[in-house]
Amino acid sequence: MGESVRTLSYGSWPSPVDAALAAAHDGRPDDVGFVGDEVWWTAPRPTEGGRRTLVRRHADGTEEPVLPAPWNVRSRVIEYGGRPWGAATTDSGPLVVFVNFADQRLYAFTPGGGEPRPLTPLSAVGGGLRWIEPDPRPERGEVWCVLEEFTGEGPTDVRRVPVAVPLDGSAADDRGAVRELAPERHRFVTGPRLSPDGRRAAWLAWDHPRMPWDGTELIVAEVGPEGTFQAARTVAGGPEESIAQADWAPDGTLLYASDRTGWWNLYRDGRPLCPREEEFGGPLWKLGQRWFAPLDSGLIAVLHGRGAAVLGILDPETGEVVDAAGPWTEFAPALAAHGERVAAVGASPRSGYEVVELDARTGRARVIGAPHEDATDPEFYPRPRIRTFTGPGGREIHAHVYPPHHPGCRAPDGELPPYVIWAHGGPTSRSPLVLDLEIAYFTSRGIGVAEVNYGGSSGHGREYRNRLREQWGVVDVEDCAAVALALADEGTADRARLAVRGGSAGGWTSAASLATTDVYACGTISYPILDLTGWGTGETHDFESQYLESLIGPYAEVPDRYTDRSPAEHAERVTAPFLLLQGLDDVICPPVQCERFLDRMAGRGVPHAYLAFEGEGHGFRRAETMVRALEAELSLYAQVFGLTPPGVPVLELTR
Template sequence: MGEPVRTLSYGSWPSPVDAALAAAHDGRPDEVGFVGDEVWWTAPRPAEGGRRTLVRRHADGTEEAVLPAPWNVRSRVIEYGGRSWAAVTTDAGPLVVFVNFADQRLYSFAPGGDAPRPLTPLSAVGGGLRWIEPDPRPEHGEVWCVLEEFTGEGPTDLRRVLAAVPLDGSAADDRDAVRELTAERHRFVTGPRVSPDGSRAAWLAWDHPRMPWDGTELIVADIGPEGTFRDARAVAGGPEESIAQADWAPDGSLLYASDRTGWWNLYRDGRPLHAREEEFGGPLWKLGQRWFAPLDSGLIAVLHGRGAAVLGVLDPETGEVVDAAGPWTEFAPALAAHGERIAGVGAGAHSGFEVVELDARTGRARVIGAPYEDATDPAYYPPSRIRTFTGPGGRDIHAHLHPPHHPGCRAPDGELPPYVVWAHGGPTSRSPLVLDLEIAYFTSRGIGVAEVNYGGSSGYGREYRNRLRGQWGVVDVEDCAAVALALAEEGTADPRRLAVRGGSAGGWTTAASLATTDVYACGAISYPVLDLAGWGAGETHDFESQYLESLIGPRAEVPDRYTERSPAEHAESVTAPFLLLQGLDDVICPPAQCERFLARMAGRGVPHAYLTFEGEGHGFRRAETMVRALEAELSLYAQVFGFTPPGVAALELTR
């Protein structure tokens, strides 16, 4: 017989899911690609300073990390980065080109050979020279990619063009040896995709104040014999049409994902391949994200769905989509294809992300890399489910509910559990319904979690995404509050023990919620936006420097709104205890925002803690940081909600 079930108050349940375990399993494989017949990808190493390494899967199924520490495969272009490596096969084996995070230079190397050698120079100007989406073109002796070049010391003093870097290393100390493929026509560009016959290139471009999910242009140019781009022209897109990805089919036709109908659907040479009210694309937060991949047969591997993105194969002649069978309910936009083989990164509600291969000929899908293995007894995972709530005006609010769950504990009769509302970042993003040990860290202790995909989230069509236009700090706050109050009203959550937490844009929503509502007893705020006036006027990076023009409204027309919405301007309204977490190397949401907010809170007697982390930027990557942050957050809830979590040191709160 099993152990008897113990009766303990919510929050005080002992759990094997500790902070170290959650931190060790943070992050996921990404940037999947084929190198010949092999599948390669990048993988996180939280215990190695948070770096990302490059992993190779050999023909016999073994995995090898081909870049030891301190190499860190990660680009800082637009600060969020994206596709940072590529490889081609040669007679001597693979030739790999990658971006190293520390100096942002392009390097090349042959696995098993000499150490990586630099292909690009350093620059002492501003943030230097940065590169992304490398595409080795041995026929031209070059790597084609995106160059982000700082022209001054300010965060917006830069230019972006398509460029060609010599593979022979002649540009390692000579900026003039880098050949620019395009003029500086647009503020933002993605890497060129070259047609199968090498005669044309296609890429995406957009300009301030638009974000890529607002409107992009699809540009096509002819490629001359010497590798020059000629007659660049826009063939699709516009200010109110977002093209998320473009690529060439084997027959030379141009495929792209456009939301011209209100949903990202696929088109071939301007003609729709299907008409569905679901997404076949997403917000381009990182350059090189891939939601579809053409196959040699003419079929197309696709990610699609409402909310969750699942892997399927689209027949462009019939519009039929056949989904891969398996436990994966969510795929990351990291598809790659080789022949009829498809590789991607999938996860499920009870399993983490792993590298999956689908054979389009047989329909068989299997895990081929980074296999998910339960780090603890899955009986401690929450029974998560999708919910749709009703918000102000009767609008739908999509959410994921993760109730408290422990196989050996129950709460006393009549006690309702505390719940934490999680507001995701972006805000044009979405919380996926996948196993997250950070969530299980709380639910296995008796604290419920509600992830809210508030109005403005992606995955539900352009109309849902546009709800946040001019309404950031209103719709997101209202939707999170509506979910929290609904859980309390239906008897799922204790109305006196509700909390809110989030990072980046989610940190903004958390702070704004504490400043403008009385729903929550406390909040955990990570690397947030707090002061719109400062953040939108030179305190953040170029990519999002005019994001507020759509989220808040044109500054020239509604200047007062920037003050009215900022939590930093309403510090006197924050009366609930809070935890503030900040990376000191964050250039997206810099520490100055937190410092001004705290200065205005000084002397007001509100219990709070401010934890800063050296060497961390926007989002925490180091295991020791994540452990400290998680345990501090749990201690905040324990002190406010009135329970004692076993094995966790008390967070010191100041007033």
């Protein structure tokens, strides 16, 4: 930047990080896997209707998307999906099986061998037939996976079971040709992992009202001669023990990540391999997430840490972990291994997520796919600070604080910046410390951002997660407010110009914060939960349909609590301006929740705007949607805080 630094008020700094730039870089590579010696992964295409494609990396290092539009590699099992593809090598090349989002059918194809062909039928019942974690087994002529089958029209009329789908296409129009591998014993199951000798299968299972981070069971069964699972037995886990992942080591021993000590640590046949007060696993929001991957040598690639997940190699004999050298400070739970090669997806505060390969023999890691390229001058990137704040009762609150930052602008002496408190979704999740151009969109204009990993967030052990039990709408709201007020008290933020924003569970926290505190001058509420009674009695999908039993309490015992905490029931308490954003195809937090809330806000004179988007579900994926939402959010802050951001369309607020 030039020699002179201009003095301009916070919120009016000109920035090259516009909404279109932020939208174009939304999403990350995921679902990495080896196909022979090649690394493949799924990749976002926000400018192509928000679809995800499948990318292969050839031996010469070139990348090639292998599925053109409109193919969209994404499963809707448990609505959040998970691993939507698998592959095997055959004499005629790679055999790839994937889930197509539009119809949720399984398809098979060989690159260069023509159009994908369907393997599974459609169903007119409820949400249809859905599939996840496909594992092609050409030697058996089958694909092993999990089937989610709707049995009625209601969102909870559903069963899940491990199945084998014929590779010859004979089930494309015949549900009866799909072979069930085990009886339906549990409400939720993950994809079966086959032991190296093919004689045993292992998978995870759990039942309502537990969520997988509360308690799961690790089940092992014998694989019978006809390919069905027999003599299934639980070998680990329980109502208060969460198994996050299980897999077989090359020597046939069973590896799994359990939080029986209060931290997800790694075990081999029941024995801890590296007991530490840090996480070697995480909340299983998507089926097929992988925090560890066994190597042929007996070493284990692991993701581990407190408040972050870094890539390392664990020696199970000594319990030592050697971390991969490189700039990456956060890795997604998407590990894959082949021989002594590890493929992962890593990022840092200065780089977005990229596909990384680690050679376990040399310790050398390098970017092999979706390389980060600076979309603008990195001088405009946020410069985060990792902070720990003190909340009610002296409890610790973890947060990332992103002060306003611009290489060519400063604020007038004595002016304090506005700050937006970001509440993550989940709520059993966390905000990773990685480059996010949505954050840069605000910080480069002179608006600070603080991501709060409030009590209930993952990454800090089970005790920290359990703080939110029966306290949702209390602890999360208190922790966000404590961070906001601490920033104001220390002179970092302007007390009069604080906002709160979040999506999904974060949208709930934002709305609840506006309804129960006077901390914020305004808020942005995206695809939220607003009415607990409705959401907990049939207005959401099966996976989270009983989540409130632990977050709020059993409905049959504390129905008043559901009413007391719901912003939709107490619209009169919301007096600050707000922006409400919603996808009209959202089945997790449906639009009816927003409509009910707005009906109760009508005529109350509170300035607000409601933007509803056709074709968007839970979380926005289309570039044009993200641009509209981001610009609207900035306009809200500009109007409430008295800012003058250049070139931002004015959001019309109604009363």
